[in-house]
Amino acid sequence: MAKPRGFEFWRSTLKGARYVVAPMVEQSELAWRLLSRRHGAELCYTPMLHAQVFVRDANYRRENLYNEVNQEDRPLITQFCANDPEVFIQAALLTQDYCDAIDLNLGCPQMIAKRGHYGVFLQDEWDLLEKMIKLADEKLSVPITCKIRVFPEIEKTVKYAKMLEKAGCQLLTVHGRTKDQKGASTGIASWKHIKAVREAVNIPVFANGNIQHLSDVQRCMEETGVQGVMSAEGNLHNPALFEGRSPPVWEMAEEYLGVVEKHPPCSLSYVRAHIFRLWHHTLQIHQDLREELAKAKNVAGIAEVNRQLKQRCQEEMAKDESEWTRTGLPFPHWICQPYVNNIAFASLCSAAKYIKCEQCGNPKGNKCVFNLCRGCCKRKAFKEVADCPGHGLRFKTKALKQSNSDTGGGLTNGNPNSQTVSTAAHDPL
Numbered sequence: 001m002a003k004p005r006g007f008e009f010w011r012s013t014l015k016g017a018r019y020v021v022a023p024m025v026e027q028s029e030l031a032w033r034l035l036s037r038r039h040g041a042e043l044c045y046t047p048m049l050h051a052q053v054f055v056r057d058a059n060y061r062r063e064n065l066y067n068e069v070n071q072e073d074r075p076l077i078t079q080f081c082a083n084d085p086e087v088f089i090q091a092a093l094l095t096q097d098y099c100d101a102i103d104l105n106l107g108c109p110q111m112i113a114k115r116g117h118y119g120v121f122l123q124d125e126w127d128l129l130e131k132m133i134k135l136a137d138e139k140l141s142v143p144i145t146c147k148i149r150v151f152p153e154i155e156k157t158v159k160y161a162k163m164l165e166k167a168g169c170q171l172l173t174v175h176g177r178t179k180d181q182k183g184a185s186t187g188i189a190s191w192k193h194i195k196a197v198r199e200a201v202n203i204p205v206f207a208n209g210n211i212q213h214l215s216d217v218q219r220c221m222e223e224t225g226v227q228g229v230m231s232a233e234g235n236l237h238n239p240a241l242f243e244g245r246s247p248p249v250w251e252m253a254e255e256y257l258g259v260v261e262k263h264p265p266c267s268l269s270y271v272r273a274h275i276f277r278l279w280h281h282t283l284q285i286h287q288d289l290r291e292e293l294a295k296a297k298n299v300a301g302i303a304e305v306n307r308q309l310k311q312r313c314q315e316e317m318a319k320d321e322s323e324w325t326r327t328g329l330p331f332p333h334w335i336c337q338p339y340v341n342n343i344a345f346a347s348l349c350s351a352a353k354y355i356k357c358e359q360c361g362n363p364k365g366n367k368c369v370f371n372l373c374r375g376c377c378k379r380k381a382f383k384e385v386a387d388c389p390g391h392g393l394r395f396k397t398k399a400l401k402q403s404n405s406d407t408g409g410g411l412t413n414g415n416p417n418s419q420t421v422s423t424a425a426h427d428p429l
Helices: 006-013 030-038 051-056 058-064 085-093 111-116 126-139 154-167 191-200 214-224 233-237 249-262 268-278 287-295 299-317 342-351 374-384 395-405
Strands: 019-021 043-045 076-081 101-106 144-149 172-175 205-208 228-231
Touching (some): 030 043, 030 249, 030 268, 051 058, 076 085, 085 126, 101 126, 126 144, 126 154, 154 172, 154 191, 172 191, 191 214, 205 214, 214 228, 268 299
Parallel strands (some): 019 043, 019 228, 043 076, 076 101, 144 172, 172 205, 205 228
16 A cells, blocks of 8 residues: 655645644653643654664663554654664664654754754755655655755745755755754744745645744744644643743643553653753742752652642732732743743744743733733733733723722722732633
């Protein structure tokens, strides 16, 4: 039976997946993939595996793939880094019965990839890549896909993509950043490059880069025409991203720890890293628990730190909103939300043509009467007992209703600011 190709592969095998969790070293393990699937992810990738190690080391194969086989974890694409066609094919042949496609990593920009001569550091070796893709297309029973970074020039990027398609690549993920855009120089991903590739090839394309919220996913698909959007950092800070929700951190952390317990084994270092990312903003405040999390020796110890973080946040929530810890974030620190460094954030705002909040610099609400982001608007409206229809805030309206229902027709001391206004009905999201 012929294997599905191109759009048929995307529609039938991948079930038309639009919401995709990226391959992330030591972070897209089975437990995290299952959690992400519960919250909207339609396709997941394994962490990047080293083809040479996979071929020679049976324990590596067991620990990184064979022990993680789960029927709930489909569709699934296994990603390899490799620079030798024969080794790549050997690794893929050992893998093809456990996944729906094999992906060749041509996007990793890290120093370890440069030393090992793989990832994005192969992007100028077109003859080698053509040979690897052709061989995989001929030998494997599942499709071969690629994940790339762009060249600075759109024209060269398009030629690169078309070369991979001609060699046999059946789906292409385009990270809209160049080889040098990493670390402090990350900047923004170019959706113009991604759009040009989508228009030039006749295979499905996934976009990667600048995805922090579901609205980014929708805007990316509209602007580029891609079939799906891949998230890495956004997913790690909010696994409910594809649902369009920003839940309390403890909700996601508790659910993840439950999945870990149900689907062992899972490396403690992976679990710890996930909890650190989820609680990133809160741990900047509660440094003592950051240290406790770093010292935890088992999942139970991590769960205990998570319990204490939840308790502290709920105690803070019980106070007047005016007493909440101010962090300059769009939402309270205990809500799942992305971490973006200042340089990258400024670039994102510029690229998306965001108008900044007049107080904190975050994107302002489009219809905010105060020209503020939701967090700053809510604080101002609360303090001044005002309404903001754009953010759905009704402090003034509620205060007036309360005033009319009070005996004597007025608020305490005749001052609306002295009345404690319940914020329970005001969803911080």
